[in-house]
Structure formats: structure tokens, C-alpha cells
Amino acid sequence: MYNESSIRNQLIVSKTYNNLTQDILHPIETKSGKLWWIAFIIAIIATLLGIACIIYTIITGIGVWGLNRTINWAWDITNFVWWIGIGHAGTLISAVLLLFRQKWRLSINRSAEAMTIFAVIQAGLFPIIHMGRPWDAYWVFPIPNQLGTLWPNFNSPLLWDVFAISTYFSVSLIFWFIGLIPDFAMIRDHTKNPIKKKIYGILSFGWSGKAKHWYMFEEISLILAGLCTPLVFSVHTIVSFDFATSIIKGWHSTIFPPYFVAGAIFSGFAMVQTILGVARKVLHLESYITIKHIENMNIIIMVTGGIVTLAYISEFIMSWYSGNIFEDFTYLSSGAATGPFSWAFWVLIICNILIPQLLWFKKIRKNFLWSYVISIFINIGMWFERFNIIVLNLSHDYLPSSWTGFLPTFVDIGIFIGTIGLFFVLYLLYARTFPIIAQAELKTILKSNVSK
Amino acid sequence: MNKSKDEFKNQLSSFFNQKISRRDFLKIMGFTTAAVTLSACKGPVIRSIPYVIKPERIIPGIPTYYATTMFDGFDLCSVLIKTREGRPIKIESNMMSKYFNITSARIQASLLSLYDDERLKDPYINNKKVSWNDIDEYVIKRLKYISQNGKKIIILSSSLPSPSTKQLINDFSKVYKNTQLVIYDAFSYSSILDATKEILGIRAIPFYEINKIKLIVSFDADFLGDWSPQNMQKDYATNRKPGINMMRHIQIESNMSLSGANADTRISLKPSEIKKILIEVFHILNGKNSQNKIANNIASEIKNKGSDAVVLADGSKEIYALSLIINLKIKSKALSYKKFLFSKESNNIIFNQFINDLKIGNVGALLLYNVNPVYSFPSILKLENYLKKLDLSISFAMKEDETSKLIKVFAPIPHWLESWGDTHPMTGIYTLIQPTIQSLFNTRQFQNSLIIWKNKIHSINNPANNTNNPANNTNNPANNTNNPADISVGYKYYNNNYINNYYDYLRNFWEKNILSKSNIKSFNIALFNGFIHTNEIHTNKCYYNKNYLNSIINNIDNNIDNFELRLYTKTSIGDGTQANNPWLQELPDPITRISWDNYLTISLKDAQKLGIKNWNTATGAINSNYVDIIVNGLKIINIPIFIQPGQAEGSVGLSLGYGHTKGKVATHSSGINAYLIYKNFNLIHYNVIIKKTEGIHEFASIQLQNTMVGRDDIIAKETDLNTFLNFTKEKWNKEEKITSSKGELPLEKISLWKENDNNTGHHFNISIDLNACIGCGTCVIACNVENNVPVVGKNEIRNSRDMYWLRIDRYYSTKESFKTLHKKNISEPKIYNYLLKPENNPKIRFQPIMCQHCNNAPCETVCPVAATSHGKQGQNMMTYNRCVGTRYCANNCPYKVRRFNWFNYVENKKFDFHMNNDLGKMVLNPDVVIRTRGVMEKCSMCIQMTQETILKAKKENRIIKDGEFNTACSKACPTGAIYFGDINDDKSEIKQQLKNNRTYKLLDFLGTRPNVTYQVKIRNLNK
Secondary structure, three states, X not given: OOOOOOOOOOOOOOOOHHHHHHHHHHHHHOOOOHHHHHHHHHHHHHHHHHHHHHHHHHHHOHHHOOOOOOOOXXXXXXXXXXXXXXXXXXXXXHHHHHHOOOHHHHHOHHHHHHHHHHHHHHHHHHHHHOOOOHHHHHHHOOOOOOOOOOOXXXXXXXXXXXXXXXXXXXXXXXXXXXXXXXXHHHHHHHOOOHHHHHHHHHHOOOOOOOHHHHHHHHHHHHHHHHHHHHHHHHHHHHHHHHHHOOOOOOOXXXXXXXXXXXXXXXXXXXXXXXXXXXXXXXXXXXOOOOHHHHHHHHHHHHHHHHHHHHHHHHHHHHHHXXXXXXXXXXXOOHHHHHOOOHHHHHHHHHHHHHHHHHHHOHHHHOOHHHHHHHHHHHHHHHHHHHHHHHHHHHHOOOOHHHOOOOOOOHHHHHHHHHHHHHHHHHHHXXXXXXXXOOHHHHHHHHHHHHHO | OHHHHHHHHHHHHHHHHOOOOHHHHHHHHHHHHHHHHHHHOOOOOOOOOOOOOOOOOOOOOOOEEEEEEEEOOOOEEEEXXXXXXXXXXXXXXXXXXXXXXXXXHHHHHOHHHHXXXXXXXXXXXXXXXXXXXXXXXXXXXXXXXXXXXXXXXXXXXXXXXXXXXXXXXXXXXXXXXXXXXXXXXXXXXXXXXXXXXXXXXXXXXXXXXXXXXXXXXXXXXXXXXXXXXXXXXXXXXXXXXXXOOOOXXXXXXXXXXXXXXXOOEEEEOOHHHHHHHHHHHHHHHOOOOOOOHHHHXXXXXXXXXXXXXXXXXXXXXXXXXXXXXXXXXXXXXXXXXXXXXXXXXXXXXXXXXXHHHHHHOOEEEEEEEOOOHHHHOXXXXXXXHHHHHOOEEEEEOOEOOHHHHHOOEEXXXXXXXXXXXXXXXXXXXXEXXXXXXXOOOOOOOHHHHXXXXXXXXXXXXXXXXXXXXXXXXXXXXXXXXXXXXXXXXXXXXXXXXXXXXHHHHHHHHHHHHHHHHOOOOOHHHHHHHOEEEOOOOOOOXXXXXXXXXXXXXXXXXXXXXXXXXXXXXXXXXXXXXXXXXXXXXXXXXXXXXXXXXXXXXXXXXXXXXXXXXXXXXXXXXXXEEEEEEEEOXXXXXXXXXEEOOOOOOOEEEEEOOOOOOOOHHHHHOOOOOHHHXXXXXXXXXXXXXXXXXXXXXXXXXXXXXXXXXXXOOOOOOEEEHHHHHHXXXXXXXXXXXEEEOOEEEEHHHOOOOOOOOOOOOOOEEEEEEOOOOOOXXXXXXXXXXXXXXXXXXXXXXXXXXXXXXXXXXEEEOOOOOHHHHHXXXXXXXXXXXXXXXXXXXXXXXXXXXXXXXXXOOHHHHHOOOOOEEEOOOOOEEEOHHHOOOOOHHHHOOOOOOOEEOOOOOOOOHHHOOHHHOOOHHHHOOOXXXXXXXXXXXXXXXXXXXXXXXXXXXXXXXXXXXXXXXXXXXXXXXXXXXXXXXXXXXXXXXXXXXXXXXXXXXXXXXXXXXXXXXXXXXXXXXXX
């Protein structure tokens, strides 16, 4: 069992085991409030819009998007990388912080992991629908076929993506689910509704709280944490290879892997802040998600934000100092800052570099509202980072004769809104049916507090 | 009855009452589901049927070639037609012929007019479908009446350089008195013809042998465009091979023309000043002094070269005449007095007489052949009124046009690919037109109609009337000396009444009159060749009237206010004959790179004065203001305006041939009909008032960045002749090297990749000489035709989604470069203000770009499903079936040559061009697959052509000779700028080309190792 260091301040005060159990059970046992329904209906509408746009795309052709012969990727891959990046915080919180024995993670890891899973689902959608012929998408898997030696191209970073993302998704899902088992069992034991009892009974895999169960639970958690940790770094490294291994200026950059990973964590924590900020208020979790949690996350945001800023600066310097005229209009260059996409350039600089600097002030860092606002700016900024990397670099490439601009169509926007909608549909359903706090684990630190 | 009913009832009830086992249920369910599903499916309808009796020469899969002549009233060329399974699918130049053997974009594209879905498919009278007999009866009755009443029967035709048809019209006029042929070209060559008549004594277009000279000075003559029907491109490029003897080209012009774009020195002046300079030059050459610096410079260059120079001019009769006089004065070697061109016969005087005749009601019948006067004649309103009043109007048009609504009788003619005919385009050359496909529709040749109407005159109505017996008139050709079309004087007359079709007439005519002039004695051999050469030469003496000269040089327009307008024809649309051709409408203009449109071109300074702007939207697409212009009191509203670098200040340009109101494709373009202001066939109009108006025009341009942004030494390289001659390659075509531990190594020595075996078998390379490329776009159309490249329409071009496998980039020069700007201490990002915008009178570089077929191709490594891979023969190959459409390859292509099928372009109502109808699809090359939506496509190095050559040689068990391998572009290039061949063949031309000092590979520092090479452009600035 865990033992929190006695020097550290108590994270959660004035809560007993029973309080915790009841707080977790509350949203599952009671009827949903008006607010939940409004949010849910809005999310469903957004999802339907997204589905309609996707169907329209598949029936008509990718031409309904704003792409052109020069900019062959734009919102599709931007959204893909953005969602993947968001999906990074959950695993980092549960796996890496588990290995580092950061107990404060216990209040947020469940929801962060849920966010990861749901975000990866959104991300996984884009590589499929961005294909010209999505019905042939299974060709990217190495499936034996009648042609014998016809395999996918193992040189292609897109193929690495397929493996990286599917692995990441399955491992994250299992890790998340394993953690849920004792909590499902708790709900099973408390609920009085026979149908719920049955469902949670199935989900809890016959958990009975035996010492052996606990022992195996601890072991498998550690093993999966060990597996997840490299994945946190590998997934975004491989996503960055999509760009770094190409020969397009602004893409072809060796600092992309660490820079992308830092950016992913940066955006992931910002998204955790955004999501939990709402959940904390709506589900009355103030005593579990304390200002200490917010501050800790803000510090991680500052660190990763610093890495990202450093990467931007080195990209800028590299393009300028190299004197390579083909670097003149890459996404971090004076050409980009003054060119047709200068607005996107400055959105990136303001949201990702300037605004997070406010977190240096302890007052702001420890202020719930301020952190929340900053996290939203970071989410926007990180979306633009990917947009700039993809669209700006493609729009001004080697031969000026091919230079073009870009404007999204309503389909581009509709699909993006749709994924946000689907994300929230899943999250809202999760919030009402799943134990949103890893109570079994959290109780371990409650215990240490109580025993003191 | 009752019983049986009950029986069924019983059965039915027992069926439902019996207990069905699970297995039976599944069986029934399974069967019904399968049956219902299957019945819902419809098998594909295959519209091909096998031959019952196979035509002798048609072997499925093997092309058959026919020699013929492309002639559509505007363009003329000796061509070979490639037919597959009986349908023409490609036009190639007939290189056996010495002249008129160079195809242009328009000639290549004219194939598609054959398969135009809007063609008239039957004859009509008053919008009622009728038989040809009805037509004949109707027409002959009226023709006879008209001819007896003394009214004129006018055959209004575009230039008709067909000796047999002229003879036929002559015959026809014997039967129907008062028949007159009036030549009317929408884009008139009359001033050139009149000037030549005045100076050289023959009403023809002079033939310029520009391969014999060293200096060409063109005063506004777009000789690489439509200035002369003579194909000058090839001689021009050949004579400009970099070296001591490279021809120098000076162009003085107001619009930026194709010729100006290729000039070594281009001087931008408005038309009135061009005329002044020309007169000054004339004076200086005659020993007078002049203050004008430009004129002095030009004159001294001409003096230096003497007879090795030639002066070309355009704009008016006087200007043209003066250029001829100068050429006579300097005894230019280029001006041939022995050969003249006859392919243009425009005659404004006779046409104006005809209009007068119309006005006073002298004309009874009007036969319209290859003309569309309601569209192209400036005073449209008046003309319409007169045409309505005619007793008989017959349209020999292929499809409905603007004139059609005023016409009663439609006698639709076949396309030239379905026709017989002959032409006499220049001294010493006669060509034949033969059908390469059975008539697709119920059409009849114009000539056939004339023959039938001529011969049938007596079988209709009153056969007793013998006075009009043509036999009586055959011996009396003198009757018709007033007929301007009567060039048949001198041909043998013979009784040809027994001939009742044009083929027999033509053959007879050739055997009697034409073949005797050459050493080819058989009509069939002439037909096989498509042409005959004769030894005819002209022996006219050159003379000109001194008074005439004085009238020219004293007629200087002074103090001209407002703008001067110069009308011109575009490379793609020409005079507008083929405006309904989607290939041509979509072909971007070589200079402006705008497709589907015409516009008023204006200089930046004038635009700023008038507050006119061109700007880019977020997608990069170009928008413009509209202007109204007033020319000679005539106002045209809402003309889109385009700021053209190099346009002379004070001048504007507008192209003819747009603004049709008929034709699906032609109206898809939103152009302006400039014929409205083509008054008196004047190309130049003074005192033009321009006013900015409301509204925004949306252009469809395929190139949005016009300069190389300081990359001039890397992308399309250029140097001047002196540097080229006097310095080593290091200075002007520096090879990229990589610094390594072993010192500086060439790019080939360093690679991360395993080397391919490129030394065995065939390995194809393309070499493109930027010095020879004039940017005419012929290769682009040839590529479209050969590879079934779809047409995407104006909106998609505007969205930068063109599908061109081969494009010709056009770059303007900038005034400054990185070097000069750094010296001035201007740094980023201010530097881009100078580098992104072209200079006022920019030099132009053209660069054809297709897939570079990299040996280390960036696209190949990134495809997740290995849909693009490397071929053994050097091609970068695309497997359409395997492509899932991630578009990563296109992103990773540094040359941006990959094209994605954003939509289905075949059988899609939104892309209602030739691929959306069964007739139009007949043009598709059966050797190249049609791509579905969602897959990437690109240049294949015409693998279907190389493979055919290889297999043919293999079957014949022989080694392939150099020159046998070709691509569509290399075959079509009029200047021979594109070489294609096998570099593993040591003796091949391509191998020689690669050794050339000027050779470089595009963006080779990326390590892509392209199989396409370029050769540095050389500008001859040596005075």
C-alpha cells in the first residue's frame, strides 16, 4: 500500500471513506440535472453535425474540404495532431506520475485518462476520413492478402502512426479499465438497482477485494504503467515523424520529437484543466480537486511551455541563421510573421508563448479562474501550432509557382465541431456512469491522513 | 374457377399453418434475402459490341495513323491522326511535310470539337428536323428564284485556301448567277494582305525565313502567336541555340505577348509611340538623324546586322507596309520573295461591300460557312436586322452559334476529321484533308451540298428551262472575273456535271490540276502523305509607290489623350472559333496564367492612378475590380481588369474570342466579347476612357506567386550570352557539392539509400531546354489528350485544384535580388517587399514542370500502402488501384506535381465537360486508365508509349533506334525543347543533351536525383 510522505501537506481534508464513497456514487445513483441534459443535447447536435459532414465528404469527395494541390493536409491533420496531443496528459498523469509516486495525481488521473481515451478516439477518426478512399483504409494494416507479397510500406511514417496510435489506444484503454475494476466493484456493492448491479457486476470482473486481488491489481498497474511510459513519448515522437522525415522546409526538423512531446503534454494538461474546471464545479469535486492540484498542473504547463518556447526560438533561429532562402517562409520565420498567414503566426505566439508566462505569478497560478482562462488560450494556441506547421509550411514551399493560400469550408469546420461534440458526449456519459475519481486508490491516502 | 381458387387458398393456409423448422426458416429467409438483393442489382450495361465483319485495317489495340490537314477556318496544319478502333484520339504533326507541320495547343485540342455533344446532328429548316432531300428541294427552289431575280447569292466564309472548293464555287456560280464568295475572318489579316499587295505586289502573307538571320526586331508583332499563319516557333528556337551565332530578338510592344515574353530585350511602349519609333528607325536607316534614344539604338543594331536583320510589325496596314519597306531597304535575308502564304484571305473591302449590299437589300441568299458574324461582327444589332430580312439563309455550322437564331436552314457540316478537302497554304505546298472516321451524325459537307445543289437544279421544278444549263457556261469563265474568289483562273476546265460527290470532285480536280505540278503522280500517294510539294516559286517584282510611303511616314498621330487599346488573340482561344473546347478554355494563358477568362490588361501605375486593384483572397485566388470602357463612343461595361507587369503605361489590352452566348463550355467562361470594339478590323484604338465600377471579379489563376522570390539562380536558371560564352560553367550553372571528410563531393557520391541499378535495360530521361521553351502550352494540351487528364472548370482552377500533369511555370524577374538588397542594408522581412513583386517591365522565364521521376523519390517513401514505387526504367510509378488517398506523397513532393482527384471528374454533373457525356468520352485514350476520385495521379512519363515501342521492337526482334522513344510532350513541342530518350543507349540524343554545360537538375540539393533535367536559359544581350 502507498504511504504518503508525512512531510507533505495533507491533500484532501475533512473527507472520510464514506464521504468519498457517497460522493462517487452520487452522480451514478441520482437523476441527471438540467445542466447535464443541456450540455448533452448540445454535444449530440454537434456530433450529428460532424457525422453529417463526414458522410457528405465520403459521398462527394475530399474536394468539399478547403484543400488544394499545394496544401493537401490542413484541418484534418491539424485536428488529428491536436487531439492526439490532448490525449497525452492522461497517460502521463497515471503512468509517469505513478512511477514517480506523485499522490496528488489520484484525484485527477481517472478523468484525465478518460479524456485521453476519448481524445484518441477523435484523433483516430481523422487519418481514416482524410483518405480519398476511406473504404480501403484497412489496406494500411499488414493483412495477408491474395497478392502474397503485397505489404504496406514500412518506410512510411504514416504506417508507424497506425501502429503507434493503435498501441497507445489499446494500452491506455486497458490501463484505464484495470484501474476502474475496484471502483466498479464498489458501485456494484452499493447500488440497489438490479440492472445496474448486473452491469457493474460484469464490469467489475468478479472483484471481491481479496488480498490476492489487490496484490495482482498493484502488480498489473505497475507493469502497465511501465508500458505506458515509453508510449507517452513514442506516440507523439512518431506523429512528429510524419513531418520530420519529410523534405518540406519547416517540416524537416530534427527537434520535432522532443518538441512535439513537450507540446503534447503542454496541451494535454491545458485540456485537463479545461475539462476538470467544469467537472469540479458541476460535480462538486472541490474538496478532491484542490488548488494544490491546479497549481501542480500549472507548473507542468510552465515547464512544458518553456520547452515549447525554446523549440520555437530554435526553429526561428535555425531558419534565419542557416541563410537558406527556402526557409524564408517557414512557419517560424519573419516571412511567416509578415506574410498572408501572419494572423495565425501571431495567434500562436500570443497564446503559446506570451499568455502562459502569466503563470510565473503565484497568484495567478493559484487562482482557479485565471488558470482556467489560460488553459483555454493554450488549447487554441496549440491548435494553431499544428495548423501553422502544416498549412504555413506547405503553402510556401520550394517552387513559388505552386504557392497558394487556404480557407476552410463549412465541412472542415463541421467535422471539427463534430469531434468536439463526440468528445463531450462520451465525457458526459462517462461522468454519469463511471466512478470519476479513482476512489479505491484515493482512499489509500485518506487512510494515511486519518491514521495520522 | 372457384375450385382452383380454393385450392390455392388451402395451400396457402396450410403453408402458414404448418410448423416451420428453424432450418427451413433460415433457408427461406436466406433465399428471399438473396433473391431480393440480387434483383435489386443491375448488371453494368456494356455498350461495346464485337465486330461482325472486322474492318480490314482495324486491329483492336493497334493504332492506325492517317495523314490529313487540320483546318477549322482559323488554324491550318499538316497532321497525322492517331485512331484507335476507328476513332481519332490524338493529333500529331506530320513531320514529313516541310511547312505547316507544327501543332499548337489549339490544333492539338481541335480533336475534341469532333466529339462535342452540342454538335448539330441533323439538318433543320425553321427548327424542324428534315431530311437532306427536303433541304435540297427547299434550297434549290429558292436559290433558283433568287438567282433569276438578280439578287446576290453570297457565300460568306472564313479564309478558304482550298483550290478545289474555289473551283467548285466557281462552277456553282455558273449555275446560280450572282453567286459571290466573300471572305470574312473574325480576326482579320486584311491589313497585312493589303500592305503586302501595296509593297510586294501580291495579296498574300510574306514568308519569313527567320532561320537565316541574326537579329529580329518586332514592332508589336506577336510572331510566336497569331501574327502570321506561318509556324515560326521552330525556326525561332533553332536559330536561338546558344552560341556565337545566336539570334537576338528585340520586341517593342504595349501588351505582354508571347513573343515579348521570349525577347532578349523588350521595350514597353504604347501603340502610338511604337509607330513613332518605327518611323524614326526608318528615317535613321535612310540617313537622317534622330533625337530618340530608343530609335537610335534599334537602328544602329539593325545597321550592324544589315541583311542579317529583319523587322516585323503589326497594328495597321501602314505600319506593316513600313516594316516591309525597311526589310527591302536592308535587303533582309529573311524576307522571301519566292514564297508566300495563302492560308489567310481576309478582305475587309469586299466584306464591307457585302455589308453595303445587305443594307440596300441586294442580297437574296446568304450561305454561312465557318463564320459566326453575329458574334464577331462589331455592329451586331444592325446585322441582325438585315439577316432576318433575307430570303434564304443557310448555316453550314457544326453547332448552334450566336448567328443561328437568325438562320432558317441548317445544313450541318462534319468536323474536319470527318471531311474531304484540300488546302493550298503557301507557295509550293498543297495538302489534302481526308476523313479519319465515318460521319458521326447526319451531316453533309459544305462542298457536297454545293455539288448537289448545282447538279440537281434541273430535277427540281421546271426542267424545261435550259438557259441555266451549266454546260453552256463552262467555256466562259470570263463571266466571273469580278469574283474575288476566282483564283481558279488557270486551272483546267472540264465537264464535271457527272460528279455528284465531293470526293470524286476533289480527286478529279487534283488529278487534273494539282498532281501534275509535282512528281507525285498518284492521288492515293498524295493522300497517304497528306500533302505534296511542288517547285512553284513567285517571280513578282518588288515595287512600291513613293507617295504611299510618304503618306505613311507623315501620318503621325499627335497628342493622344486617354488610353490606347491594343486588341490581341490569346494562345489558347485564338479568334474564338474553338471557344466551346474545354481543354482550351482551361489552358492557362502563358503570360497571365489565368484560365476561363479574358480581361483588360493594365499597367500597375495606371491602375494605381485609377484606384484599380488586384488582390488575393485567403485561398490565394485573385480578385479584381471591374471597369467600364468607352471606345469610339461605344461603352462596354463590367470588364474584369488585370494588372499586367510589362504593360506599357497609357495602354490597355483585351483579347478577342471570348464572351460567347452559345455553347455550354464557352458560356462557362465569363469573358467579354471584344469583337464589339473590333471596329473596322482595327487592332489599335485610341482615346479609350476607363472608369472603375462596382463589383468584384473572381479570376481563376493557376499561378499565384509570380516571381521566384530571390531563388532565381536555383529554379529556372538564366544567364546572358556573354557570360555563357566567356566563363566556365562554375560561374553561371554551378554544380551543387557536399562538403565531406573526403573534401567536396558531387551530389551523386553521397546517399543514404541503396543505389538502384540504373545501368541495365532502358533508363529514361527527359531534358528540357529552357532556352527553346517559348511557353506556348502545346505540350500541356498534348499531355491532356494523351493521358485523359480531366477538365475541372473555373471554380476548381480558382481553388488551385488544376489537374495538369504538366504545367508551364512563368516567372517574372524582380528588380532587386538578395545580393543587391543586402548591399543596400535591407534585411528580412522588408526584403520580401522587393522580391515578391515583379518589376515594371519584367523579363520572363518559362519552365515546364512535370513529375521529375526522382531516383530517390520523396513521394515513394511516405506512402503507407506503397501505391507509388520506382520503375526499373527510371519512372516513378503510380498504382491507382492501390492508392488510398492520404495525399502525403503530394505534400512531400518538392516540385508539387502530384494531382489529387478531389471529386469524380467523370460522369459528374458538376463537371459537365466532355467526360460527362458518351460522345465526349470517345476522345479518351484507351491505353490510359481513367482515375476515380480519391486517388493521386501524375505524369507517368507516358509509360504506355514507351512500352508500346519496346513491345513493337521486341516483336520485330530488333534494337530500338534513338528517337523511337517519345512522350506526348516531347512529340508535341513545336520548338523541340523537350528531349526524351534512353540514357543507357550511348548514342542517344538525350545522352548528348545531358552532357551539355547548361544542364542542371531542379532542386538537386535535396538529393532527389530527378530523371528530368533542365538547360539554362540564355539571353542574348550582345548588341
